[in-house]
Amino acid sequence: MICQLLGVPYQDHDRFQGWSRRLISSATTKEEALQATQELGAYLTELVDAKDREPADDLISRLVVQQLRAGTLTRQEIVGMARLLLVAGHETTANMIGLGTAALLQNPDQLALLRTDPNPALVKSSVEELLRYLTITQSGRRRVATEDVTVAGQLIRAGEGVIIVAGDAANRDPDAFADPDALDLARSARQHVAFGYGIHQCLGQPLAPEWSCRSSTGPFTAGSRP
Ligand code: HEM
Known part of the structure; x- marks a missing residue:
């Protein structure tokens, strides 16, 4: 969903999920986090350039057409926003669904309640x-x-x-x-x-x-x- 909204090609999900997982993990070192930030930033910069060449119906394209071209936002600012939205929007929702399911399985009485009367x-x-x-x-x-x-x-x-x-x-x-x-x-x-x-x-x-x-x-x- 967040890919669709932003206009990030879903077929690249292995790459950006790897970077975003490294960014949010407490086991990540400072150097690894910096590297993941830079790699994700480079990927999104290429994407912003691609949207500038060929805008589509998505959020990054709108930011490029309405803000970058008008000079109200810089390329770097749009990359920063896209990075925040991609990580904040994907990791949270995906993990919430997975952990929510696990919590229900760990609490069978609550799961039964929901199944009996949804x-x-x-x-x-x-x-x-x-x-x-x-x-x-x-x-x-x-x-x-x-x-x-x-x-x-x-x-x-x-x-x-x-x-x-x-x-x-x-x-x-x-x-x-x-x-x-x-x-x-x-x-x-x-x-x-x-x-x-x-x-x-x-x-x-x-x-x-x-x-x-x-x-x-x-x-x-x-x-x-x-
Ligand atoms: C279950 C899902 C989610 C949870 C639990 C969650 C939780 C949070 C929390 C705790 C914050 C920090 C608030 C603070 O600093 O006081 C935050 C900020 C933010 N979230 Fe979410 N989030 C979720 C989904 C999303 C989605 C789907 C998006 C984007 C589409 C998103 C975009 C953002 C952004 C951009 C911020 C920064 C806001 C700011 O600093 O002004 N989040 N979120």
């Missing part, structure tokens, strides 16, 4: 709960406080850095979710932060549940977009 409301709450339970983007997100702020009694001074642990902390917070370590498909988990929160909240959020599960009723049904 009504739209339960399917919808199941998607939210699986997003909360798995919180697949597990690397901590880094932020810098722009002003003094107190969180749960802890003062964070302006300029100090914080690493936000969504999976093991926020999405497993017993004050927010009763029995947080349990997979409970019927619970209402809509306030989870599996898509982040605030200005950098996932851009693909309205698409992701659609792709993971076609029962969603429209944009912004998942998570807690402010």
Whole structure:
């Protein structure tokens, strides 16, 4: 889906999946990550040039025609956007489907519940709960406080850095979710932060549940977009 949207030829998937897997793996060294970034960047630069020669009906072509040619975006900026969208859009959704299936198989009572009564409301709450339970983007997100702020009694001074642990902390917070370590498909988990929160909240959020599960009723049904 993300290839179709961006206009990346799917027959190249072995190559870009290899680069993107290396980019997100915690086992990747700094040198390997740099090499994967450069190789993926070179591949996408060639693709942007190809779209410039022959635009098609896809996002990269639109960026080339409407932004690159108008001088509002550089080639490098378009390559950067394509890289982010390809990695952020593919790895997350693909892994969510695989790990979601594994989580259901590990919780046969929940799987049975879904199989017995797959009504739209339960399917919808199941998607939210699986997003909360798995919180697949597990690397901590880094932020810098722009002003003094107190969180749960802890003062964070302006300029100090914080690493936000969504999976093991926020999405497993017993004050927010009763029995947080349990997979409970019927619970209402809509306030989870599996898509982040605030200005950098996932851009693909309205698409992701659609792709993971076609029962969603429209944009912004998942998570807690402010
Ligand atoms: C189940 C699927 C997905 C999950 C769990 C997920 C999760 C996330 C998370 C946690 C963030 C970081 C938010 C933050 O920093 O506060 C993020 C950002 C982002 N995601 Fe997703 N994502 C998913 C699917 C997608 C898809 C399908 C796309 C593209 C079509 C996408 C594009 C992006 C982009 C561009 C950002 C960066 C936004 C920014 O920094 O302003 N994501 N996503």
